[in-house]
Amino acid sequence: MKALTQLSMAEIRLLARDPGTLFFMIAFPLMLLILHTGSDGIGRLLPGYVAMILAIGGLSALPGIVATYRERKVLRRLATTPVAPVTLLAAQVGAQIVMGAVGAVIVVGAGVLGYGVELPAQPAVLAAAFLLCASMVCALGFVIAALAPRARVAELFGLLIMFPMIFLSGAAVPREGLPEGLRAIGGYLPLTQAVTALDGGWSGSPAGLPLLVMAGITVAGTAAAAVLFRWE
Amino acid sequence: MPRARLGREPRSMTAIEVRDLCKRYGGTRAVDGVSFTVAAGETFGVIGHNGAGKTTTVECLVGLRRPDSGTVRVLGEDPARRRRVLAQRIGVQLQESELPGRLKVAEALKLYASFYESPDDWRAVLERWGLAPIRNKSFGDLSGGQKQRLQLALALVGAPEVVVLDELTTGLDPIARRETWRLIGDLKASGTTVVLVSHYMDEAEALCDRMAVFGAGRIAALGSPRELVERTGTGSLEEAYFALAEVAR
Numbered sequence: 001m002k003a004l005t006q007l008s009m010a011e012i013r014l015l016a017r018d019p020g021t022l023f024f025m026i027a028f029p030l031m032l033l034i035l036h037t038g039s040d041g042i043g044r045l046l047p048g049y050v051a052m053i054l055a056i057g058g059l060s061a062l063p064g065i066v067a068t069y070r071e072r073k074v075l076r077r078l079a080t081t082p083v084a085p086v087t088l089l090a091a092q093v094g095a096q097i098v099m100g101a102v103g104a105v106i107v108v109g110a111g112v113l114g115y116g117v118e119l120p121a122q123p124a125v126l127a128a129a130f131l132l133c134a135s136m137v138c139a140l141g142f143v144i145a146a147l148a149p150r151a152r153v154a155e156l157f158g159l160l161i162m163f164p165m166i167f168l169s170g171a172a173v174p175r176e177g178l179p180e181g182l183r184a185i186g187g188y189l190p191l192t193q194a195v196t197a198l199d200g201g202w203s204g205s206p207a208g209l210p211l212l213v214m215a216g217i218t219v220a221g222t223a224a225a226a227v228l229f230r231w232e
Numbered sequence: 233m234p235r236a237r238l239g240r241e242p243r244s245m246t247a248i249e250v251r252d253l254c255k256r257y258g259g260t261r262a263v264d265g266v267s268f269t270v271a272a273g274e275t276f277g278v279i280g281h282n283g284a285g286k287t288t289t290v291e292c293l294v295g296l297r298r299p300d301s302g303t304v305r306v307l308g309e310d311p312a313r314r315r316r317v318l319a320q321r322i323g324v325q326l327q328e329s330e331l332p333g334r335l336k337v338a339e340a341l342k343l344y345a346s347f348y349e350s351p352d353d354w355r356a357v358l359e360r361w362g363l364a365p366i367r368n369k370s371f372g373d374l375s376g377g378q379k380q381r382l383q384l385a386l387a388l389v390g391a392p393e394v395v396v397l398d399e400l401t402t403g404l405d406p407i408a409r410r411e412t413w414r415l416i417g418d419l420k421a422s423g424t425t426v427v428l429v430s431h432y433m434d435e436a437e438a439l440c441d442r443m444a445v446f447g448a449g450r451i452a453a454l455g456s457p458r459e460l461v462e463r464t465g466t467g468s469l470e471e472a473y474f475a476l477a478e479v480a481r
């Protein structure tokens with residue numbers, strides 16, 4: 001437990017030192033929010049931004065980090081200590097949750113204080129949706145890291161999956177504004193479930209199904225990653 | 233055969249015992265019937281050219297690989313089965329392993345100390361290994377010698393009884409190498425058992441009590457540096473090594 005705590009803290013520090021992570025998980029959502037200044041229904045954007053922040057971290061930052069650790073034998077070195085390398089992977093999830101929470105609090109805070117958005121109606125449901133979304137995108141991120149042969153490829157795969165996902169799922173832009181065909185594609189994306197669940201928790205009309213789907217994807221993704229993952 | 237309980241009385245005991253170790257990769261016999269023992273407190277050299285089976289052998293010692301056949305005992309335990317228990321008592325420095333580029337020196341030591349049940353005080357280790365002046369430097373900004381010194385400190389922060397060092401000084405400049413030798417000398421003096429993998433004869437001669445010369449997955453010769461020189465009738469360990477490695481090929 002001590003090792004997991006220390007590893008998680010080290011990973012949080014490393015994320016906080018990465019300019020790319022800071023920009024995409026903190027500054028970028030704020031920029032999007034500011035671009036919507038004056039438009040109606042700014043409150044409806046925030047749940048999507050929270051999903052977007054988590055997706056950027058889990059789907060695009062995490063695979064690159066983990067694949068780099070494999071490539072540079074960080075995982076192998078850890079395998080010679082009493083700590084199981086899987087602890088390092090758990091610390092990745094912990095760090096993503098913390099960074100995601102920081103990014104979410106900042107953009108939501110800006111929305112509430114700067115734009116008068118009402119506070120979430122059901123914080124508990126929102127928190128559950130947040131944690132499930134984080135788990136889901138991290139599980140998918142591990143699958144990407146497992147499939148990519150090299151760190152650079154993992155980074156590329158992460159971007160190629162994350163970007164279409166945040167735009168088609170309603171995370172970065174509302175799905176209502178999308179053309180019919182693209183909106184239909186969004187219906188099949190995991191992140192769409194997260195946006196729906198977070199939105200439900202926020203507006204006070206929670207639905208159980210998206211939470212269940214996210215839990216299912218998390219379990220399936222974790223199982224796939226466990227089978228496919230190479231330690232070296 | 234009864235297994236010795238080690239660690240209670242580390243002196244005059246066997247720290248490492250390897251018998252008939254074999255490991256293949258596909259059709260290649262990387263290690264083909266290797267046997268040796270290392271006494272507690274001894275500095276033992278695993279010497280040989282690239283591909284002679286050195287790294288595979290030490291990977292079996294630290295539990296990173298499972299032997300195809302043969303027995304390996306480190307401090308009385310089987311590393312393949314009891315890796316995590318043994319890891320409390322073994323310090324390892326691996327070839328080419330890195331740390332996250334933005335992790336700082338002091339953070340790395342503190343982190344690795346947290347992995348062990350009864351580690352040394354990481355601040356004292358920082359001082360002892362001359363890392364205090366660069367404690368806030370990121371791993372990615374360190375020179376080759378500084379990285380190596382940090383890796384060595386990380387291998388020792390858990391206060392291990394056995395230390396395995398794989399190609400410790402490869403790529404270091406002569407001054408950094410000598411400095412590293414001095415640190416290994418301190419380690420020897422403290423009674424720690426050291427397994428030193430190297431392809432430098434001067435290093436083996438300066439540091440090792442005994443050494444095994446590996447060739448083609450087997451041990452071509454085993455003895456103290458002086459014995460190997462005498463046995464081959466050559467004038468130096470370097471010459472003795474070439475004579476032995478030639479036979480092994």
